[in-house]
Structure formats: structure tokens, C-alpha cells
Amino acid sequence: MIGIVAATAAGRRAAADLAAAWPGRTAVYDGPVAEAVRRAFAECGQLVCFLATGATVRLVAPLLAGKAEDPGVVCVDEARRFAVALLGGHAGGANALAAEVADVLGAQPVVTTATDAAGIPGLDALGLPVEGDVAAVTRAVLDGSPVRLDADRTRPLPALPPCVRADAPAGSPVLRISDRTGGPDRATGGGPDGASDGPPAGGPDGGPDGGAAAPAAVLRPASLVVGVGASRGAPAAEVLALVRAALADAGLSAASVAELSTVDAKADEPGLVEAARTLGVPLTTHPAGVLAAVPVPNPSAAPLAAVGTPSVAEAAALASAPGGELLVPKRLSTSVPGAVPDGRAAMCTAAVARRAVRGRLALVGLGPGARDLLTPRARAELRRASVVVGLDQYVDQVRDLLRPGTRTEESGLGAEEERARTAVRLAREGLAVALVGSGDAGVYAMASPALAEAGEDIDVVGVPGVTAALAAAALLGAPLGHDHVAISLSDLHTPWEVIERRVRAAAESDLVVTFYNPRSRGRDRQLPAALGILAAHRAPGTPVGVARAVSRPGEWHTVTTLADVDVTTVDMTTVVTVGNTATRRVAGRMVTPRGYRWQQ
Structure with a gap:
């Protein structure tokens, strides 16, 4: 439960808006502010305080018990400009909560946790128990100093920075990933702050005279x-x-x-x-x-x-x-x-x-191209992956969102099956893999060939994306308001006779049709042929929408008719949508009625 505390009328209005956006997730604490904070701190896993940060610090300071016990606390100012993660950034989930609060209230999240600010996964934010000198190892990672990775096997974790590597010099801080006790970091126990209980014995990580070992942290997989x-x-x-x-x-x-x-x-x-x-x-x-x-x-x-x-x-x-x-x-x-x-x-x-290690394959749809049409879930999966596989131009599209150290496997057009096999192979090696494609990964994209290769030995996650048909439809009006079908006109993998039969069936069924891959320089006869089939069943004035480079530079769209559509304006970045017999133009837009009685 998220406790909400406010002191002023403006704060209470913002608190009410937040509570309304999250029904069942929040509890609003009324009454004197100090008492409300004390009760919320004791009863809730997280707090949102519509108070000044200084006032909140003074109120919660006497209540602090420890990093592992304290709730995450977020402060929001009176004007709803900032949502500040004040306490429990990772352990209490305040960093993520600040982003959520900011999204609801139109504020700017403020996160000062060093790893989050640097785009590096915090050792205490990987979903695994962590022991040892976490602060010292994290500091070394942030400084870019060599950190020796001592992993008993490959695991599907997010990308670690390049300075964390198995061949780091002797004496470097150690990040161990293991379900075994002992080893070179056997003295890395400690209290809740990650400090070591005492000096370790000399050995591979010790100084040249066998003195104190380098700091070490241990991640414990749930294995x-x-x-x-x-x-x-x-x-x-x-x-x-x-x-x-x-x-x-x-x-x-x-x-x-x-x-x-x-x-x-x-x-x-x-x-x-x-x-x-x-x-x-x-x-x-x-x-x-x-x-x-x-x-x-x-x-x-x-x-x-x-x-x-x-x-x-x-x-x-x-x-x-x-x-x-x-x-x-x-x-x-x-x-x-x-x-x-x-x-x-x-x-x-x-x-x-x-347990056998199970790799993770995320099938990520990047949307039609615009960054604001990339879903938050897709962003999260890109940050979670240690390897991103995809068409070179799609990897370039999201390269700035990847964590430092993320490995990329890129290839050019026509290598779809190779990319699918690569992604599955890497997941079988125990890695966290994101296979990316435009639009939705399951629509004329990489999910199909990848799932044809994947067995039950890996975990597969599908991440939906905004498809080209949907993005184009939003520009054209509401052409998909009733039953519709998408058909690819590319005959590189499907015989033209099969495509033709499907177009004819759609025409006879009076379905709205969206054509993908409609025309290229070496393949320009298919679109006129498909439009001809539809024209045999629909009036010349049937609305046709043409949308090119949707959400990308050079975006262009028009609504024309079946008789007047200019196929020379169409290329492989274009989506063509042909209305059914009920589709009409309203104020220059395509509208396919749902068939409600009041529209007849």
C-alpha cells in the first residue's frame, strides 16, 4: 500500500488526483501532518508526501530503522513540478515510484541514486539477494575501475558495464554470482550496510603480501x-x-x-x-x-x-x-x-x-519509429537485456536506450532467420536477450521465426508494439472501425497465387484491407493487381488511405479513392488501407462505421 500525506489545499488536491489514478493502491492519511507521516511510515510499504523535502526529512528521520526495513519515500512540491525520490531508492522502490508519480501528475522525476543516474544496474536492484561490500564494489563500477566478475555460470541479468569482466587484474574488487558459500570472497559477509565483518584471509584477491583482500560483493541467484x-x-x-x-x-x-x-x-x-x-x-x-x-x-x-x-x-x-x-x-x-x-x-x-539456468528471450516491438510510440514496457525490456539482436537500422534506433556494456548482434535486410536463430541460441546460453523489430514483433516481424526456433528450455516474453496499420489508421481517421484484415503483398516468402486468393477472399467478404509491403522498386505489379481485385467488388469512390513513413521524418499521408489512388507514391515504408463498402470520407478522413443503428 502507498501512503499519501498532504498538508495544504493544493497538496490535498494533488493527493486526491493520485489516489483516483491508483484505486486500491493508496491510502490517504489525514490529520496532523507529523502524526499522519508516522502512521503511514509504520503501515505502508511506500509513501508519497506532498511536503517540502526538508520538512519530510525532519519528520521521517526519527523513524528510520534500516535500509532493508524503511519504506520508499517520494516528495512532491506544491506546484507538482518535481517528484523527488527521497528515501529507499532501490530497496524501497522510491526511484520507480517517483517515475510513476511524475507520469500521473505531469511532474519531473528526480532520482539521485548514482547507479540510476549513470544508467548502470544497481547491485541491489537486480532482483537477487546481495551480500558483502556492496558499496565499495558499486563505487568501483561507477568509477569505471576494473571489477573481476566471478560467475559460476551465465545468467539472464542486465548488461554490466565493460569494466566488470572475468579477466580483471588480481587485486580488483570482486563481483561474484554464485549459490555457493566460501571461495575467494569468503569474508564478504556483513551487516545490512554491506560492510565486511572483518579482514579476510589472504589469497588471490589479497595484496602482494597476502594482506587484506579486495572488497567483494556476492549476488545470490534463486537457483x-x-x-x-x-x-x-x-x-x-x-x-x-x-x-x-x-x-x-x-x-x-x-x-x-x-x-x-x-x-x-x-x-x-x-x-x-x-x-x-x-x-x-x-x-x-x-x-x-x-x-x-x-x-x-x-x-x-x-x-x-x-x-x-x-x-x-x-x-x-x-x-x-x-x-x-x-x-x-x-x-x-x-x-x-x-x-x-x-x-x-x-x-x-x-x-x-x-535448477538449470533458463535464458530469457524478449520479443520487443519498437513501434513505427517515433520515440513517443515506443512503449514503457519495451523500454524496460531493452534496459533488462544484456544482448540486443535485430536489424541494424532498428538497433540504431534504440542504441541510446541501452545500458552501458550491452552487447548488440546486428545484421542487414534479408537475414531474419539468422537473427531469430542467433537470439534463441544466446538465450539458450543463459543470457537475457531482446530481439527487436519495428511495429509489433508478432505482426510481419521477428516473433514468428524466433518462436519457431525456441523450445521450452528458455523463457519467452512478448512485448507488444504499435503496428504500422494502427499508426497509419490514426493518421487517416478511423478506417479500422469494423472488421478488417492485413495482407502483405510481398511474394518473397509467399507465392503470389496464395496472396491473390487472400485478397479476393477479403474483397468478397467486404473487409477493410490494409496492405503491408505494398510496392518496391523491383516489385511494382502486386499493388495494382490487388487494387484491381478489390475494385471488382467496390465502388470507384471507395476511400483509400495512403500513409508513408508514419511517425518518422518525411511522414506523409492522404485519403483518396480507389479510382484515383496513385500507386507511384507508394513504397516499402508505406501502408495502404482500402475501405469497405460502408467506409466513407468525413472532413477529409476515412471512417468505417461500427454499424450502430443511430449511424444508419
């Missing part, structure tokens, strides 16, 4: 699944002691545990539910029949008799980590000193599996 089995009434303390021991003995970090997993029959087992809550992870369950089909190294007759599967812990861990590996075979709680009273049998079992 581990702990499968758990439990007898009825198993205490949560016993479950937790076993889980923690299984992880610690294998040198695995509890911060990388993504879930506890068990059989459906144990979904409500209090000890398992409480253990998952304590660890801060979900408890997922699988039917006994699913677990029984999972090959495991240590099946047992006891769980088969009790819940219908020869394995719970090992099978549940592997079932929640498809394609992964079993790191810790089944262990009994009696193997943990002190976990079980003397003489009592073990009441729980545990096993640990590591």
Missing part, C-alpha cells in the same frame, strides 16, 4: 530447491535444522533457496508451512503420481506406503528443478546433531537440487 518430506506433526524447528545443515554441509547459500517442495499430501503440514515462512520462500507441492515418476537415487518403501510415492524429498526437489541436478541426496533429520531428541526417529527428510 536452489529444497525437497522436504515430513511425518505428521514434524516440528518446524526440526525441518529448519535439517534444511540449514544440508545446505551448509554442501557449501550452499540459504539466500539462493527459491522454494521448499513436497508432495500434495503435505501441503498443509504445519511444520513445513512454518519452515517455508521462516525461510521466506513458497512451499510448492506435486501430486504423488508425478513424484513417483521421477527417477531418484534413494527410493524408499516408507513414503510409498504413506503417500503413494517412493520418494518425496529427492523427487520433489527434482520436480521443481526440471533439467537440473541433485546436489544433496536425501538426508534424515537424525543426521543433524541436536535436531532430534535422543531415542526418537527422524520425522523429516531433505534433498537439494539446483
Whole structure:
């Protein structure tokens, strides 16, 4: 919940506008301002204060508990000019909230977090737990100093700056990405501010005399699944002691545990539910029949008799980590000193599996060309990617939006299948990939060839974009007000006989038709032929819209008729829309009625 506090009439009006824009997301705190701030600070995850920054600082200062606990706070001035991320930029989400508030109120977001200002992903903003000397490593990244990347495997993270690399010189600060404990950064623990508990031992990262190691931070990927089995009434303390021991003995970090997993029959087992809550992870369950089909190294007759599967812990861990590996075979709680009273049998079992890394492929539509028609979601995906694949001119179009260090894979016209294969291959390597195209990625663009290559081993996200047909229609009027169809006239991949049959079907069905790829220097007969087919079913005065280079420099459009359309004005950057028998010209625009009675 977002708490809103205002002190003046102008502030209260702005607060009301914000609350109205976000129904269900906000709570307006009335009464004396100091008391309202105290209550909102205690009860809400974020605050928007329509107060001066100085006043807000004085009010929240006595309430601060720590970076991980404090809500994000945004200040907005009386004139709604600025939305200032005051507190909790990353941890509290204030930076993102400032942008949202600014969007609603027409203000300018003010973000002073150094990484955000430099376009660099903050280590605490990657969605992964981070430990160690975060401040020192972040400072080195911002300074452009070499930082050694020590990753146990490739993961779909945003691009890191070029100074973060695996071959950085010895003694450089270290950014480690691993679910394992220990290693060259074993002394990088510390309190909530990321400071190290004490001097590390000498070693590869230490000085020439084996002194203090370079600062290090560790990102913990959510890569581990702990499968758990439990007898009825198993205490949560016993479950937790076993889980923690299984992880610690294998040198695995509890911060990388993504879930506890068990059989459906144990979904409500209090000890398992409480253990998952304590660890801060979900408890997922699988039917006994699913677990029984999972090959495991240590099946047992006891769980088969009790819940219908020869394995719970090992099978549940592997079932929640498809394609992964079993790191810790089944262990009994009696193997943990002190976990079980003397003489009592073990009441729980545990096993640990590591998930296979899944790369991420975002299919991003960039719209027709104008920057303001690029959606916020597309922008976010471009910032999230470590590799951007696309036609060279489309990559150039968004190059300034990419994070420093983003790799680009560009190719020219006619290499669509190659780009699709490249994007899928890189995602299979575990990277975060954005495959970009104009308009919408799923409309005559790259989504189709990419999805034809992609299997279930990668995550795929579709990002819709404003298509050429829609952008052109907005210029022409409302030509798509009723049923319509889009047809590409390019016969490079589709035989002309097939295209002709589709145009004829559209003509006979009285559909509004939008032609993509209508005419090029080497292909100029198709558009006249298609218009001729439509002319056999529609009057010569049927409105026709021609829109070229929509939203780009040189944009031009006109509304003419089927009899008068000049095909020589059409090229590959043009969209041609032909109305149906009901389409008419109104004030120079194309309008296709919806068919409402009052329009007849």
C-alpha cells in the first residue's frame, strides 16, 4: 500500500488526483501532518508526501530503522513540478515510484541514486539477494575501475558495464554470482550496510603480501530447491535444522533457496508451512503420481506406503528443478546433531537440487519509429537485456536506450532467420536477450521465426508494439472501425497465387484491407493487381488511405479513392488501407462505421 500525506489545499488536491489514478493502491492519511507521516511510515510499504523535502526529512528521520526495513519515500512540491525520490531508492522502490508519480501528475522525476543516474544496474536492484561490500564494489563500477566478475555460470541479468569482466587484474574488487558459500570472497559477509565483518584471509584477491583482500560483493541467484518430506506433526524447528545443515554441509547459500517442495499430501503440514515462512520462500507441492515418476537415487518403501510415492524429498526437489541436478541426496533429520531428541526417529527428510539456468528471450516491438510510440514496457525490456539482436537500422534506433556494456548482434535486410536463430541460441546460453523489430514483433516481424526456433528450455516474453496499420489508421481517421484484415503483398516468402486468393477472399467478404509491403522498386505489379481485385467488388469512390513513413521524418499521408489512388507514391515504408463498402470520407478522413443503428 502507498501512503499519501498532504498538508495544504493544493497538496490535498494533488493527493486526491493520485489516489483516483491508483484505486486500491493508496491510502490517504489525514490529520496532523507529523502524526499522519508516522502512521503511514509504520503501515505502508511506500509513501508519497506532498511536503517540502526538508520538512519530510525532519519528520521521517526519527523513524528510520534500516535500509532493508524503511519504506520508499517520494516528495512532491506544491506546484507538482518535481517528484523527488527521497528515501529507499532501490530497496524501497522510491526511484520507480517517483517515475510513476511524475507520469500521473505531469511532474519531473528526480532520482539521485548514482547507479540510476549513470544508467548502470544497481547491485541491489537486480532482483537477487546481495551480500558483502556492496558499496565499495558499486563505487568501483561507477568509477569505471576494473571489477573481476566471478560467475559460476551465465545468467539472464542486465548488461554490466565493460569494466566488470572475468579477466580483471588480481587485486580488483570482486563481483561474484554464485549459490555457493566460501571461495575467494569468503569474508564478504556483513551487516545490512554491506560492510565486511572483518579482514579476510589472504589469497588471490589479497595484496602482494597476502594482506587484506579486495572488497567483494556476492549476488545470490534463486537457483536452489529444497525437497522436504515430513511425518505428521514434524516440528518446524526440526525441518529448519535439517534444511540449514544440508545446505551448509554442501557449501550452499540459504539466500539462493527459491522454494521448499513436497508432495500434495503435505501441503498443509504445519511444520513445513512454518519452515517455508521462516525461510521466506513458497512451499510448492506435486501430486504423488508425478513424484513417483521421477527417477531418484534413494527410493524408499516408507513414503510409498504413506503417500503413494517412493520418494518425496529427492523427487520433489527434482520436480521443481526440471533439467537440473541433485546436489544433496536425501538426508534424515537424525543426521543433524541436536535436531532430534535422543531415542526418537527422524520425522523429516531433505534433498537439494539446483535448477538449470533458463535464458530469457524478449520479443520487443519498437513501434513505427517515433520515440513517443515506443512503449514503457519495451523500454524496460531493452534496459533488462544484456544482448540486443535485430536489424541494424532498428538497433540504431534504440542504441541510446541501452545500458552501458550491452552487447548488440546486428545484421542487414534479408537475414531474419539468422537473427531469430542467433537470439534463441544466446538465450539458450543463459543470457537475457531482446530481439527487436519495428511495429509489433508478432505482426510481419521477428516473433514468428524466433518462436519457431525456441523450445521450452528458455523463457519467452512478448512485448507488444504499435503496428504500422494502427499508426497509419490514426493518421487517416478511423478506417479500422469494423472488421478488417492485413495482407502483405510481398511474394518473397509467399507465392503470389496464395496472396491473390487472400485478397479476393477479403474483397468478397467486404473487409477493410490494409496492405503491408505494398510496392518496391523491383516489385511494382502486386499493388495494382490487388487494387484491381478489390475494385471488382467496390465502388470507384471507395476511400483509400495512403500513409508513408508514419511517425518518422518525411511522414506523409492522404485519403483518396480507389479510382484515383496513385500507386507511384507508394513504397516499402508505406501502408495502404482500402475501405469497405460502408467506409466513407468525413472532413477529409476515412471512417468505417461500427454499424450502430443511430449511424444508419
